[in-house]
Amino acid sequence: MPRFLRLPLLLLLGLAAGTAPASAQLDLDALDRLFDEEPRVEVNVQGALLSLVAEASREDEPEFAEMVRNLRGVFVRQYTLSSARQDLTSRLSGLARSLEQSGWQTLVRVRDEEEETFVYLRPSGDVLSGLVVMALNRNDDEATFVSIDGLIDPAEIGRLGSRFNVDALESVGEF
């Protein structure tokens, strides 16, 4: 390659990396392929919209706003578990392996007759830079996947998770 082209190409690559959008960490396209139906719940909030959410929450929910300000993306998929294609568990294990190979750590892996829950964290010093939760609930016929991308304080995630209880889902409206 001619010498004079190297620097411009490096600059362009750096620009491309810097402008790359937030990643869900969990392969959402792969998730969609595991089910025969569209997700019942789908959330994709990232970038500027996420910043606006933090700003809008600053006065009435300052802790929530502070946490959201450090995030790059929030992604949710919830499917009807009965619409899952065959070998869902083994496919999910494959996705989990991909996370582990990318440096994610398993916090929780719980299985019983009615439920399966997997929680994965990506440590970054004293904080986390990613959180993925995969939960299968046969009683409720739900398969839920939550992926948070960005700096997460583990202490905050627990407190906020408790504050927003499941009953709040009923007031969100139709999806």
Next chain:
Amino acid sequence: MNASTTICPHAPRLDAYLDGDLTADEARAFERHLPHCPACERDLALAGRLQAELAALDTEPCPDDVFDAALARIQALDRDRAPIPSRRARTRRWLVGAGLGLAVLTAIPFLRPTPPERYSAAEVAQARQDVELAFALLGATTRQTTALVRDGAFGRSASEIRDGLALPR
């Protein structure tokens, strides 16, 4: 056309013989064949007469301005003609052009100013609800997980889960 016409093999040497450009052996061979070749004898006589008549003409010196004008014209043509680049130079020039073109094409999407994203108040409110939903699902999942672990079936204590997720005791 006369089917029996043959060309003398010595005929191409006629001009060279007249100009004195043949070797001694070649000239003697040419002269030895002449009595046996009427065509070469005739052509030699004609060429010799022509040469003699040209030599008898008066010579005219070439005027200086003709020579100078011709020389100036030749020099001008040399200046106008661009030097033909070597193959290596042409290859280098092609690579440079292709590289610059590729760099420009690659840079265009990044150099275009990105318009700032604009969201309505309703969109921001919906996004906030969506994020709160995500955290609600996280909370529900961790509570369920804690309950499962509390039942003691999986070897990981509820306190470990609480500490790991900073759930209130």
